[in-house]
Amino acid sequence: MNKPSALPVLYSLRNCPYAIRARMAIYVSGQAVQLRDIVLSDKPAHMLQVSPKGTVPVLVLQNDKVLEQSLEIMMWAFGQSDPNNYLMSDSPNTRAEMLSLVDLFDTEFKLRLEKYRSAKRYHDESVLEHRLACEQYLKMLELKLSQHTYLMSDSPSLADLAILPFIRQLARVERQWYLQSPYPNIRKWLNDYLQSRMFSKVMSKYPMWLTEKSLIVFSADKPLS
Template sequence: MKPNSSLPVLYSLRNCPYAMRARIAIYYAKQTVALRDLVLTDKPAEMIAVSPKGTVPVLVTELVNGEPRVIEESLEVMLWALDKSDPDNLLHSDIPHLLPEMLSLISIFDDEFKQCFDKYQCAKRYHEDSLVSDRAACEKYIADLEQRLQLTEFLVSDKNSLADIALLPFIRKFSKVERQWYLHSPYPKLRAWLNNYLQSRMFSKVMTQYPLWLENKAVITFGNDH
């Protein structure tokens, strides 16, 4: 696809789970954005100008009252994309009660699980004595997902959903902290669920490594090329 200066601009960090979930939703929604990959130690002034908090993802999109709309939260980027196009029905629009359920599950993981996970990851990194107890705190949430996957193929139904792709990057990070423990942990359904995504064309596309935008400020399109 030819570069188009009118495309929405997505500031992203390749391995950030929040930026990752935004790219996943854009991929599934078959939207196209101008991708600007960055590193945290060298943030583009253009991004800071529209989003002073300096975290990714940041999506700069259509004009509202003459000003560009800036979306700074990953879940809002996901909903923006899927509101425009949802060919796989990730929002499960035919089952109205499922969207609030999905948003609730995502909120629990973004707030409660993330706090537990950060402690667990630090305990591993710094060889702290709390490693096992910090892992156990995470397992409360992991066990809930395993139980869900005993009942349905995906987290809220037998089809892929917003909840699945929103949690995916964080479960991937969890799986890497103590790799051998994870591979032998009592969560076989979760491992199969995660592997299904990691081995997909979607994940390969979403995790493609692009040149950093500040290197040459080239327009790199991401999304609707599949």
């Protein structure tokens, strides 16, 4: 492993779904980064300098190239190492289908999920309407998971990691409904991930990054601090 100070820098937020999926890809691909967990009310000057948009995740590579989108970071991680074929590189058609599915959930589903979460949060009468809108996408995943263990096949792919954090959010909106909903395959898929060592490590609570002197290495190995 490179010296910790020479590793790429990842600005992250523990419960942000985009940051979660970036960390999962980094973990699964066996990469190591300097983890800088931030608080939104006190964003580091360096992060704002390299990425004025001010949202996480942000990955600063050793050559000072900045990756500002979670999917971009995931592709970078698996571009470094992908022994389990998360990018499905050996099947161009399936890979294209996978990326299309991720895009669908990043755009259409995410918009409907935010409306559902907001309606529930503010006790809006439109909760059912927005839940039903989300269910159209859940039915799609349920069908896929009835055919194989993961979304694309019997092996995990980038799609599983990319979509999982949003399904995790949905499962918390109306917990009782979710537990009784007609989506047993989704529940098993999500629960298997949430109970995994990988997810436990990805969701570990690390100290907030405050100064250049605070160094935390995030990888599949035990973090160094």
